[in-house]
Amino acid sequence: xxxxxxxxxxxxxxxxxxxxxxxxxxxxxxxxxxxxxxxxxxxxxxxxxxxxxxxxxxxxxxxxxxxxxxxxxxxxxxxxxxxxxxxxxxxxxxxxxxxxxxxxxxxxxxxxxxxxxxxxxxxxxxxxxxxxxxxxxxx
Numbered sequence: 001x002x003x004x005x006x007x008x009x010x011x012x013x014x015x016x017x018x019x020x021x022x023x024x025x026x027x028x029x030x031x032x033x034x035x036x037x038x039x040x041x042x043x044x045x046x047x048x049x050x051x052x053x054x055x056x057x058x059x060x061x062x063x064x065x066x067x068x069x070x071x072x073x074x075x076x077x078x079x080x081x082x083x084x085x086x087x088x089x090x091x092x093x094x095x096x097x098x099x100x101x102x103x104x105x106x107x108x109x110x111x112x113x114x115x116x117x118x119x120x121x122x123x124x125x126x127x128x129x130x131x132x133x134x135x136x137x138x139x
Contacts, residue, residue, distance in 0.1 A: 084096040
């Protein structure tokens with residue numbers, strides 16, 4: 001891994017760069033998402049938050065739309081998220097996450113940038129795979 005990024009799996013320190021704020025924002029994001037209270041995530045999204053889904057051409061603007069989209073997405077139960085890894089740099093990073101509602105299963109890579117105010121500013125969701133031919137696009 002280059003000196004600009006650090007995989008976060010246990011020890012969150014990096015002597016060459018302060019990645020702690022970005023790591024904390026991203027882990028808080030996944031803690032809030034795991035609650036399935038998608039409106040709570042708005043607390044750590046910037047006012048001009050933007051999420052792109054390049055595979056479907058969709059763009060979600062703002063915390064309210066992000067929460068509504070996730071709340072209204074068809075599910076067979078409560079969404080469960082497993083963070084496989086988080087890699088962060090000074091203002092950006094990526095999460096490798098497995099997602100399921102008990103029927104739909106997917107693995108996603110979410111690339112993101114943080115704003116200067118320790119909030120998530122921009123995200124791009126890329127799906128590695130989905131089970132049973134189902135699309136499962138939670139972020």
